[in-house]
Amino acid sequence: MANPSPIQLDCSPVGIVVACEEHPWWRAFRFHKEDAWNSACAHEEREHGDDRRQRHARDVRRARAKEALVRCD
Numbered sequence: 001m002a003n004p005s006p007i008q009l010d011c012s013p014v015g016i017v018v019a020c021e022e023h024p025w026w027r028a029f030r031f032h033k034e035d036a037w038n039s040a041c042a043h044e045e046r047e048h049g050d051d052r053r054q055r056h057a058r059d060v061r062r063a064r065a066k067e068a069l070v071r072c073d
Helices: 035-045 053-073
Strands: 008-010 015-019 027-030
Touching: 008 035, 015 035, 027 035, 035 053
Parallel strands: none
Antiparallel strands: 008 015, 015 027
């Protein structure tokens, strides 16, 4: 990937830490991946308004999950 997002999700068995390389003072901890993506997207919207990489990744993830549910029916 040529230009990775500054927002990273670090997953462990306990939970997920959301961090931003450009804002090292900002962190979020979430227990569920969907909540972590929402936190990353909220930070992106507040601090990186022109950057839509997290929102795009979340939307793709949701679309794939929805498509998988449709295939299971």
